Amino acid sequence: MNLYQTKLICRKHTNLRDPDIEKICGVAAQLQLIADLAQANVFIDCPAREGKHAVVVAQANPRTTLTLYTKSVIGQLAYESYEPAVALTHRTGKPTIRNRAITQEGKLVKQSVVPIKNDQGATIGSLIMEQAINWQLLPEYQWQALSKTREHLGQTLIQMTKQESFVFDLIQEALFLIDHQGMVVYANSHAINLVAEMGHSGEFVGTSIYEKLSFLTSIDLSGQKVFFQEVSSGKKTFTVKSIILQRDNQRMGTLLLIRDLTELREKERQLMVKSTVIKEIHHRVKNNLQMIASLLRLQMRRGVPEEAKALFQESLNRIQSIASVHEILSNTGLDEVELPDMVKKIGQLLVNNARPEKNIEISFTGDRIRLPSDKAVSLALIVNELIQNSVEHAFVGQVQGIIRVNMVKVDQEVQVHIKDNGVGCLPSSANHESSLGLQIVKMLTEHDLAGFFSIVPTESGTEAVVRFSVGEGI
Template structure:
């Protein structure tokens, strides 16, 4: 605020003398410093000529904190209905400190007003300082509401008649309400039964809870207002919750809740044991399958009739496809779920690699979502896809030594669709049924409750497998 503006406002709206205005201007020179030091908005209000109102002739917003006001107020009139402290000081010359007020922008402020006196000691204006305390008021209101709720709850519990329990008997948790010294003021029927397990007789109201359950001593002594911790006592496992009730930042009482989680922890332990056992079974199945595959390879190396060799290769591929299911299970975090995409990718890459050894240049690609399926379904899917890809390698590229196979995954609502597409010679419906396709049809219809179709494409063949993920039948 420039002094020239202050002087103009005073001459235009007030009866202040030249000496009075000079005094006002001297204060204005230090107004910004006052605002910064006090972290508050500072104003100078002077009475108008008619004496019924006051006018803001100067203001300074602090640079050290956020300003209370978003818009400037210099040149605006102040009315007694909204600024009673300002007019009290103008009339009486007495200061007003830390008076709570509401600004025109709806913010709650802590307002202090001191008189500004002229040469003959009469009041010529007021120096006003305002600090935003909106958040402080909100916190105080929340604390007051919390204190009232705490006081009411504490009163109910401490004045509780023994024959009218506030905590219903159906609640399984053992609930204790303690005073500031940790002595029992109330416990529900479940809590009574828990103490009776200690073979204690007589009344325990007024006794220390730690006396009955020493293991919770550290929990009660901790300074935290809320603690949840597991403890072992009475040959059981309990989840213990400590909740302190505060009133005016002082503890007025403490809730201690015991929840018996022994059965839950026992079931978790059993699940872990079962998971370990299932993991070991999967490991042994995989090893057994690899052993069988090794025996077949050994027999093939020792020599076979040429007409039998293809059958050994097909059997070997089927066994390694099943083994792949267990390899993926063992490499993952789940003991019963398999990443279908990863499984098919492993099987397909192995079959195409074997084809390269027969001087066939075949590429294979995969696209679609990574879906998890149960291991029992995965075994059947592994055999089905093994036969379809093997069928491509064996028949689609029988006379062609280079080609492409695509494997597409489509998860639609509650079922999975897998397509194996090649650009080979093309399927002929008149072709003699093979053992591989018979295996596919049997697995799809009986093990997966799904549907299978194979058809000739413009270039090559499209084989489609469709099966439910949850067991219900699907329709193409």
């Protein structure tokens, strides 16, 4: 199993963090053993960065039986419409066992999907097992019933086309019924419009489908009973699905369904471009902020009055806190920030910059919470001020201390608790008048987040709490 390839695909096509990618690789390392033991094709799919689809990050074909797949599908998208069980598992975190599915190579399989979760219990991917259905194990009467159903389907479709049924016009795809030689027997209204869009006018029933839709010439419609493929023709993109219709084991014709995906693919392309532009903007903002921080450091090294050094350092920390938000946004391309990632980045930076004679530890716990970028910037400044306040003032006369940061979401309210085991805050701190930092915290919490801020002494130090409401989708 090529774990390097798995890591590369995860980093390129998903929003998974490094610990989650390591978790995926841990499962991928056992994939071949699982495939051989289960005598099944086994895959790992992860939610794709763009859209609601998934991407195949690992695959193992069984060495103990025949494989269902002749080619590797690693790196390919698994579209929600064709892999509903995978999408459901990613959305709900629940397994789907022994579901019937059709592979992209047109084979009917039993598919089982179980979620892969990280240490926080979030679903980061799915383990998929596909086995061929052994028709020989079915009772004979079931086999006959299925064959008759297939024949009845073909007969019904032929009969409905002869009656010019309006049912086919309700289908949101171009539907063609062609005979075994590829001649068009019937076409619904969407099919007629498609042929017209491809530059052919007039009656085409009784003519070759390949003459009207030249992009079909690259597809073998006779090789598989059920077939699906996405093809391109000029600037257009189509999905082509076909079902071979039989009667008495003789081919009656082919049901052909074609959908124009050009607009959808163009929107996906525009979203990708937009995402790339947004990432680049955040990257440049981060670089500009880091340049400002570098200028401040340069000025501090060249010499500033002793009483001004603390003010320079506070300004430097605030700039770096905002830069950390834009750095996260530049990596994800999204307009949301993972709260734990942001807070941990800020907290570790402040503790590492603390006075060397102080041995300060910091820990982070809580829920995986996503915040819009505007709220994230405000909260980054708030967290910076509160942790900085603990680092500077909580451990006076102490050589070591502990700061604990806890982030929870209760209903539609986010709560950030920052607690230390220092000497405790002064009474004036509770009124937020003791420092510029606490005034900034109060202003940002009330005006930017429409929330509440409190800071109180505890039995073993000080606890600051910031609470604010978020929307249902957060």
